[in-house]
Amino acid sequence: MNRATTLTALLTAAAAITTIANPARAGDAKQTTFGRMPDGRAVAAVTLVNDRGVSATVIALGASLQSLVMPDRQGKREDVQIGYDSLEGYLAKPEFFGATVGRVANRIAKGRLSFNGHTYSTPVNNGPNSLHGGTKGFDKVLWEVTEVKNGPTASVTLRYVSPDGDMGYPGKLTTYATYSLDEKNQLTIEYRATTDKPTVVNISNHSYWNLAGVGSPRGAMGHIVLIPADRYTPTDATSIPTGRHASVxxxxxxxxxxxxxxxRVRDARDPQIAYGRGYDHNWVIGDKVTSEQHLMARVVEPVSGRGYELWSNQPGLQFYSGNFFDGTITGKKGQIYRMGDAIVMEPQLFPDAPNQPNFPSIRLDPGQTYRNKMVYKLFTER
Incomplete structure (x- = not known):
């Protein structure tokens, strides 16, 4: 099935979708404090609310989506983001819940990258590899809230300045993360970054979705997923891409x-599933960053009817099926998180790109602006 055929099918299906609740009014954005860091700094929290029963809470630690509440087909509102109810959990066992991940999302083989004629090292924190920026990536720092807006599209913008040499990466990188919620039930996350010297950038969001709702015993393995990709990038046993594209x-x-x-998530007859204990792979949606957005995935939880379409300008989609939850984390509502309790869909450039000459480049030069814009188009099916 090509992309045009897929989109036609989705548009037909969209006719059966009922949007959530009543005519639009202006959205609201309210800032509070989520807690305090060990050094006493306040962690801001901003809640965006629309008139259709949807609300999103963003916290400044990791510029993270801490909560997303949406109704089911009966109008029952539930949080669909797993994580923690308080700051203490995010500090003690972060797990990238809802976080902005960077400066380079995903994995760098052996924590070493060849770039611009030099070799750089970044801390190893995932087996033999570096994951999501190293031991203190963007998920573990306190961002500054720079703007909060009310109106038909409520939003919050946060900023973090990563110094030259941070986690081994060259250049001072200034990054803005903007979360916005409109009256069409579109949650938009946009990342923009600039640098003062050549560097590498690949920023994404690591929200864990369980559309059945936090605390539901159903978990996420019953979610129905569509990904309009003909190819994916196989990995070795340490989850580093081999460099080739394989047909799906x-x-x-x-x-x-x-x-x-x-x-099929536990079908270990495919060694790729055995490597990742499930899905933890990059699907090839395109070959480069585009000026316009395109469909990355469509996800529906059939019991509740909650769902979303994910659109972005990025060429890759990392789909992770929550394979490493092992019952050692207690999260919201006192729930113990188990394998498959939530999924992650990360629009981004490809893993280990600096070491893979056939992958799209993640280089960023002075005068350029890095941009990753993703839109979750929330809906409820009857």
Whole structure:
């Protein structure tokens, strides 16, 4: 199925979708304090609310989506983001819940990257590799809230300045993260970054979705997923891409037709599933960053009817099926998080790109602006 065919099918399906609740009014943004860091600094929290029963709370630690509340087909509102109810959990065992991940999202092989004629090292924190920026990536720092807006599109913008040499990466990088919620039930996350010297940048969001709602015993393996990609990037046993693209045809990675995650997530006859204990791979949506957005994924939880379409300008989608939750984390509502309790969909450039000459470049030069814009188009099916 090509992308045009997929989009046609989705538009047909959209006719059966009921948007959430009543005519639009202006949105609201309210700032509070979520807690305090060990050094006493306040952690801001901003809650965005629209008139259709949707609200999103963003905290300044990691510029993270801490909560997203939306109704089901009966109008029952539930938080669909797993994480913690208080700051203490995010400090003690962060797990990237809802976080902005960077300066380079995903993995760098052995924590070493060849770039601009030099070799740089970044801390190893995921087996033999570096993950999501190293031991103190963007998820573990306190961002500054620079702007909060009310109106038809309520929003909050946060800023973090990563100094030259931070986690081994060259250049001072100034990054802005903007979360916005409109009356069409679109949650938009946009990242922009500039640098004072050549560097590498690949920023994404690591929200964990359980559309059944926090505390639901159903978990996320019953979610129905569509990914309009003909290819994915296989990995070695440490989750580093081999450098080639493989067809999804006839494999457990074929989500070109809506498929329940749980149907094939534990099919270890495919060694790729054994490597990642499930899905933790990059799907090839395109070959470069685009000026316009395109469909990355469509996800529906069939019991509640809650769902979203994810659109972005990025060429890659990292789909992670929550494979490493092992019952050692207690989160919201006192729930113990188990394997498959939530999923992550990260629009981004490809993993280990600085060491993969055939992958799209993640280089950023002075005078350029890095941009990753992702839109979650929330809906409820009858």
């Amino acid at each position: 045809e006839g494999t457990v990675f074929d989500f070109r037709k809506p498929t329940a995650i749980g149907e």
